[in-house]
Amino acid sequence: MNKKITKIITASILSLDTQDQSWAENLNIEVTQTKDLSHGDFSCNVAMRLSKILKLPPLDIAKKIINAIETTDGIEKIEVAPPGFINIFLTKSEKTQILKKILSKDDGFATEVQGSKGSILLEFVSSNPTGPLHVGHGRHAAFGDSLAKLLRKAGHKVETEYYINDAGRQIDILLVSILIKALNKIETKSDLPRACYQGEYLNPIADEMIKQSRDLLTPLLTKNFLKQDVSEDEEIDLAILSVKNTIGDEMFESLSSDICNITINTIKEDLKRFGVTFDHWYSERSMINSGLISNSINDLTKKNLLYKQEGALWLKTTNYNDDKDRVVLRDDGRSTYFASDIAYHADKKRRGYDQLINILGSDHHGYIGRLKAGLASLGFSPEDLEVVLVQFISLYRGKKKIQMSTRSGEFTPMSELYNEVGVDAARFFYVSKSQSQHLDFDLELAKQTNNENPVYYIQYAHARICRVLSQMTSQKISFEKEIAEKNLDKLTTKHEVELIAKLSGYPALIKQSANNKTVHTLANYLHELAQLFHSYYGAETFLIADKELRNARVLLIKAVQIILKNGLSIIGVSAPSKM
């Protein structure tokens, strides 16, 4: 309908008698659904935008436009409202068409054909496998999973991916931390080097280590890893070196691979319980082993984009809008994190996706420029990578701000939250606020007031509809679709009109949310829809004697049920049939 109106308004404008129509060619006519039904069903602001060009008052232009509009099916009337809005009122039967469509398409309503909008690789969470996910990661998990579902509905072919940082120094540190913890359990009681991971979650892994490889630990018992007289970094590097020398590089590699598998599996399990699954788990270690990094460095060398300085190898990212050049190989020959990322993102593109979307924490915003520069230097278009930033969660316990750090072991695990308040409430809470806003989150409050989470309000609306429908069955009333469809004009109360208008807005909302990469807009929509339904429920009885009106009303609430269920599924929240 939106397109139809745009078309007739365009036609009308073009038919206007003006000397110069060159402006009309790139005129972007916006027809939007109104917030306030007294302004009609759709409105258009084109007259006000034309007023400067045509040097006429907007109201006059609007009048001219509507006078030139040809009468069309489905439109009841068109009005002009100050300062120059063109308001379009649809006929009753036109408005209720949407209900039939929702019922016939069911879950497929407002769904574009998959792949019609191109393919996307969506990467999110990708938290280092050095510990369990905390509540901050929860926001990424909930948002990313919902965004993937939303984009699929909007017609994209979407695959999700988790990049595992299972190589490099942090994993070395993790392994050393676990080994020392294990040694402490056997006999030596010493502190951990300052840079070590301290968390309690390492204890079970240390126990396992003792069980599996006790012999290996024996020669380490005599070592002293604490060196207070050097810096934190040097201390841990010496400890890593000492362990490697004692047990051998090969064994060290093998053990770190083992512990990565353990931590990754806990992360996988955790996400699964949270309702989040990934299509791909991409290991940095295996990427390095398959030579992708050296390949991409070779490619860059051929393109003459690398140079040596102070023993390190630099990439001229400044050629591609970065603010300074970046190191890819350190003076000791090891590749940097950045080198991995260039190779990784080039590999993503080579796997054939049209678009790459990364969901990153807002602290990574400085990284976007060099990532795009990296892609560009390998000949890919930097526009193919889009980064969606998710702002931080500030966690409070009452008034007190909680600092979170995986390394120090001071963090609230994501699982603690969803175990306490439930997956549905946690997921809804996360996605109900814009990801581009900082979020203050009082943990105590969230746990206490879980019954007041708006998710229950929405789920309750769904459950109430299910209840009405099951009451019908038990009262031996059947739903007669033909009668319902013939009598949709009888839905005339304020609540009914508003509900129908709200339902009509669903496809546009899906489209807009997908374009803007926002999920909270959908969460808000569902809340508003539920609100309209609850009001309606309180105001009218559905199972009435009047057969015609009853069937029409039942059709309406069935449509509401379909949309609620569909929207909730995108957010990853269940739609219970009773509560």
Add this chain to the structure above:
RNA sequence: GCGCCCGUAGCUCAACUGGAUAGAGCAUCAGCCUUCUAAGCUGAGGGUUAGAGGUUCGAGUCCUCUCGGGCGCGCCA
């Protein structure tokens, strides 16, 4: 010091990317269960959109400055 993000009701957040009277939920106050589930409904109070200029038919939204907060500026990951 340079760069990015943000500031909306007592609290947590919206506002269809520049549209019509800035909206919800908590919290507060007053009503509604004999009738499809009260995890609900109906109503009330609460705002100089941090502040000051500017752009235009029209600004919470765009531009400049001030104040206040978050984050980033490694041969860390």
